[in-house]
Amino acid sequence: MTALARTIALVLATVPGLALAETDVFMVEGRPVSFIERFGAGSGLRAAEDPLLAQGAEVALVTRASQDELRAALAGFMSDIDEATDRVAVVLSGRFVHSATETYLLAPESDISDFAGAVTEGLALSAVTGLLAEYPGRAVLMLGTLDGAQVEGMRSGIGETDWPQGVTVISGRAQDVAELASDHLPRPGRALLPEARRAGLSVAGYAPEGFVFLPERGAQAPAPSREPQDTQPSADDRLWQSVSDRDEITAYRDYLAAFPQGRHASEARSRIAAIEADPFRDARRAEESLGLSREARREVQRDLELLGFDPRGIDGIFGQGTRAAIRRWQEASGQDVTSYLDGPQVARLGAEASRRAAELQEEAQRRQAELEREDRAYWQRTGEGGGPGELRAYLERYPDGLYADIARDRLDRFEAEARERAESRDREAWQAAQNGNTVASYRDYLATFPQGAFAGQAQARIAELGRSTEDRQARAQVEAEEARLGLNRGARRIAEDRLRVLQFNPGKVDGKFDKRTRSAIRRYQETRQLRVTGYLDQQTVVRLLAESLIR
Known part of the structure; x- marks a missing residue:
């Protein structure tokens, strides 16, 4: 398998409800984010891949690639775009540098340090915008910047650019762009620009407030017609629009009562059946209405973990593990078990976790005080005035104890003194045992010198090696x-x-x-x-x- 195959995930599909149209998404991730960094940061673009695939998008995700691999991935992505493609998104996250006329993305693994290297090896942003210009009103470019790009003769970041007409451009910190891409880009009907501004991101280019990357499910591309169109919607259509906005069983039944044979009657019955088949639809919609950010979902997962309900990861993605943890929490707290959260439940979960954190800290402080009291008492009985045997007993019981460093220092001195006292033959045998450093070599020493100056050390090493595997x-x-x-x-x-x-x-x-x-x-x-x-x-x-x- 080539390096490129290891670093690119490519899936071909058709977006449901777009009548043979295709959606293409190209994403470059500058670096992975560690678990502990997720205390206050996003977990990267990989989280956007599965939701986009679930919507039927064609996705190319590149992570930790070389400059050649990055350019090859973009070329492959461009070659897969054809007349069937309806909309395109490119998300680039990494280190950017710019000259007076061009901006370049540096590959995550590159070591470019001068102007010539950036121009010849970097990915020019104009190559991407030229592609997107072919899809006016249907293309979005998202640029997430990371610190650390230092190239002689260039400036760090994204330079001033004349964006192509019809291309929506969103830029800002890589963490914020990744969260927007994973939380909102895959959501049908989601207006991106208000979400981008709420996240503190910059918006440029084609920027209508209601810009949507993916249409609502079920939306059909308008079919060509030779018949003259009635510009005024009928009563049937007006009522259907109203009940579709409400999207409730009672609304669809109202429509069927008024138009049992109406133009949308079949769709109304299908939607009623779908709602009835989903017992947790209201709960799911209540959670969706909260608009939980990626960090808010990670906070929910941390709260569940703290309360003893393992979500199987702190990644801000509510997968099966998190849903199971929510169900267990709801059951334990006497609530309706749905695996979805509403506003009061999120607040209650946070309050319970805060109380539990305080309780755990109090318990930990009491336990720490008790352990230290026992540690001191045992030291006073054994190691404080004892010999090698007592010191080893203390370290066996408290290897990380309050007096562990003192005990080891004293043992070192005892061993040095033993070396001075030991006869030459005893000392040579002990050195040979140490050189072998096996159970057999130490047993050989004890067989020859059962009361030798190093007998205690030999027995301790045998016990230690016995546990080593x-x-x-x-x-x-x-x-x-x-x-x-x-x-x-x-x-x-x-x-x-x-x-x-x-x-x-x-x-x-x-x-x-x-x-x-x-x-x-x-x-x-x-x-x-x-x-x-x-x-x-x-x-x-x-x-x-x-x-x-x-x-």
């Missing part, structure tokens, strides 16, 4: 789980800083998860009664966020 498997599993969160350097610094604020001493806040950071995560998880691994997972991140908001 199982430990390695468990560690690989939690490492993979953390990796799936997609944490970049900045996201790791956020996690470290929140551990620091909560007084778990993760060490330097630098985005590097070292031993001290892992220890801080383990202690945080233990005090919060989470799975203790030393690695971040969805539950741990949600709790960190909730406690940060409380503080």
